[in-house]
Amino acid sequence: MKAIIIDDEKRARHLLSNLITEHCPSIEEINEASDLKSGVDLIKTEHPDIVFLDIEMPNQSGLDILEYFPNQIDFKIIFVTAYNQYAIEAFKLSAVDYLLKPVDITELKEAVTKAKEAIEANNLSGQLNKLRDSLRQLSMDKIALEIPKGILFASHNDIVYFEADGMYTNVQLVEGKQKTICKPLKHFVEQLSKNAMFFKCHRSYLINLKYVEELVKNDGDYLLMSNQKRIPISKSKRDQFLEVVKETFM
Secondary structure, three states: OEEEEEOOOHHHHHHHHHHHHHHOOOOOEEEEEOOHHHHHHHHHHHOOOEEEEEOOOOOOOHHHHHHHOOOOOOOEEEEEEOOOHHHHHHHHHHOOOEEEOOOOHHHHHHHHHHHHHHHHHOOHHHHHHHHHHHHHHHHOOEEEEEEOOEEEEEEHHHEEEEEEEOOEEEEEEHHHOEEEEOOOHHHHHHHOOOOOOEEEEEOOEEEEHHHEEEEEEOOOEEEEEOOOOEEEOOHHHHHHHHHHHHHHHO
């Protein structure tokens, strides 16, 4: 069999390649790619049997491979992840194979054996479709936040507010955590437009109504959030806010 390893970390690629060479004799050829785009190009030219695909990569998550093969695939994907709980939940729902870093030799051998069986049974596309369905199901309560080291999948309930910062967005999470995301606020406004709990109260803020404690009318209206952050609410948005509150909570 032929395999491709797609991972932005050179050391991780070489380590996995060495483990495969030593413990998985059924894989006779291994190629490597440092990002998803070059990996997809390599897949199309080399036609591998198995693709070991890292999830947390800059620019594009490994999960984005579904966009490049929308209809059918003729290779088995084994996802590799260090910590992405969101993806692991999806994999469990769809019975798609994954390996946790650092890669365990026994789990690697088992994943390769299962991949070989899936290839022989010719049920690759069926598993990928199950993964798509699982990701859609989980995305109803999750949002993808592109951070420097990859993609963080956060529950809607864990987000207090979004704050514009030029072409970036600061995302305030519960427990005081904050992440800077390489996308403008407009991106999240559009993405959460159908979620009634998120409200754009100001040109620079998108808030989660769950964490609003008080509407204060003093020296200019503002919203007091659960973390005591004062967020301005524009005059044009105040009446709309009161209407939203009435519809949502009353």
